[in-house]
Amino acid sequence: MAGAVKIFRMAQGKSSTLSHLYINGIFGCYLLEDAIRQTKVAGHTCIPEGSYKLLLNTWGEMNKDYLKRYPKMHKGMIELSGIPNFKAIYLHIGNTINDTAGCxxxxxxxxxxxxxxxxxxxxxxxxxxxxxxxxxxxxxxxQLTVTNQHLF
Structure with a gap:
């Protein structure tokens, strides 16, 4: 395994979830997702707890947009792979749950x-x-591991 990435879900808003992203044990950034639900609903729910694989996805419109925005850096969208019944779940730019579409x-x-x-x-x-x-x-x-850890 080349690396370990962890998402720790820290707090819930009314319909939002705040998380911390760690890369090989070092804090990388905050994450914002939709609400935690038992069953994932496309565009309205954060990904379920569990272990997934990160891949570079090189197809689709979002990939084309990011390639234009970051021509020297972009090698594909960072996709969270292996989420049951869902594809094209990416780590990406945005500010509110209106920007997430479940990502x-x-x-x-x-x-x-x-x-x-x-x-x-x-x-x-x-x-x-x-x-x-x-x-x-x-x-x-x-490997990506997602854990719900509500501290506040």
């Missing part, structure tokens, strides 16, 4: 607004973690 959004810091978490400086967080994750994936398989 984790990256952020440099967070705030709660009207009972919902939001992440900010998402592009900076993406530019910081993407090269690290892409390099790990180039070395071999990368």
């Amino acid at each position: 984790p959004l990256v952020g440099s810091w967070f705030n709660m607004v009207n009972g919902e978490f939001e992440v900010y400086q998402s592009r900076l967080a993406y530019e910081r973690i993407y090269p690290v994750l892409a390099k790990l994936m180039a070395l071999g398989p990368v």
Whole structure:
């Protein structure tokens, strides 16, 4: 295994979930997802707890958009693979649960607004973690573990 990536879910808003992303034991960024539910609903639920594999996905419109935005850095969308009944779940840029479509959004810091978490400086967080994750994936398989840990 080339690397270990962990998502620790830390807090719930009304319909949002705030998490921490760790790469080989080092804090990488905050994540924002939709609410935790027992059954994943496309576009409205965070991914279930469990272990998944990270892949670089090189197809689709989002991949084309990110290649234009980051021509020197982008090698494919960071996809969370192996989620039962779902495909094309990516780590990507965004600020509110309206931007997620069921995917984790990256952020440099967070705030709660009207009972919902939001992440900010998402592009900076993406530019910081993407090269690290892409390099790990180039070395071999990368395991992602998702754990619900509500601390507050």
